[in-house]
Amino acid sequence: METIQIKIERITYANQETGYVVLRGMLKNRQITAVGIIPEVVTGANLAGIEYQFQGGWQRSKYGYQFVFDQATLLTNRLYYFLAKVVKGLGEKTSRRLIDHYGENQLIEIIEKTPERLLEFKGIKEKKLAKIKTSWEKQKDIRELATYLLPYGITPNLIVRIYNHFERDAVKKIQExxxxxxxxxxxxxxxxxxxxxxxxxxxxxxxxxxxxxxxxxxxxxxxxxxxxxxxxxxxxx
Known part of the structure; x- marks a missing residue:
């Protein structure tokens, strides 16, 4: 199994239900195609510009030479990724300003405990706040589910299906x-x-x-x- 690190340039295909993607990215100054499951796709995130580490192997298909991965690890700062790519309409500039203003740890605490405080920040209105809260909970649930089930050999593809089936409180339901x-x-x-x-x-x-x-x-x-x-x-x- 080979490990590569690439910065995604664009997504040519994404299935939001399964997390399956076909993407183009740069690897050592050359553009490549990679295919596989990225759980974050379920959140509807725009992955362009995000860095990932993939584990898998090269395969030749009717579409050409592709890197087929079965494990994807996010390398970009997770908080910035969430704000800039998952929350629709927030954007990269506002995301960086939020992180610079509050600091990562305090901003995470605010989002989790007192998200209404973000209304004090210029550019954050009720609609954007609602998107931040909803997106944060969804991403948190998927990450919690993956952490819980991966040790049992459940693949990322199945984790996405499980989340789509149970949605909120999936871990609690499975434990019971x-x-x-x-x-x-x-x-x-x-x-x-x-x-x-x-x-x-x-x-x-x-x-x-x-x-x-x-x-x-x-x-x-x-x-x-x-x-x-x-x-x-x-x-x-």
Missing amino acids: NPYLLTEIRGIGFKTADDIASRLGIPYDSTFRIQAAVIHLLMEAGESDGHTYLPATELQKK
């Missing part, structure tokens, strides 16, 4: 009932069961039994074409 993850295409009973086991969910949990029954019925339908199973057959499985 990890088997809810089976509602996501690409996550099966075994993966959810492994996470549940690590979280200490009892072996005889009602959540586990319900998920196992649904899993077995779905499996019987997909592999054998059954539309139902007698209780005795289900018990044998």
Whole structure:
């Protein structure tokens, strides 16, 4: 696996539901194409001018030579990135002025605890404040979800799907009932069961039994074409 660092020049394709992007950027004075999942795309962020570190490999496709990555790490200052690229209409100049005026730590504290104070800053009106608050919560939720699920082997692509499915309080919902993850295409009973086991969910949990029954019925339908199973057959499985 190779690691590269590039500054994004433009996004040629972005799927806001999955986080999948096709982008153009500069690598050692030459322009390249890179494709993969960037979770921040879900927030609708404009990634032009942002620096990332990608891990992956080079592949030849019908579109030419591309770097296909499966891990993306944001290198640009996260607070500046959020203000300038995620919050619509704020812009780079106002973002830098905000950071210079308050300092990073104080500005983060203001956004999280007393965002109304930003109305004192020239250029911040009610509409922009509302966008800042909404965007901050969304980005915070996605980052929290990624931090929680990546150690379990859940890919960035699936994390985006999970967020889009549960939205707010996704981590709390998963902690209470990890088997809810089976509602996501690409996550099966075994993966959810492994996470549940690590979280200490009892072996005889009602959540586990319900998920196992649904899993077995779905499996019987997909592999054998059954539309139902007698209780005795289900018990044998």
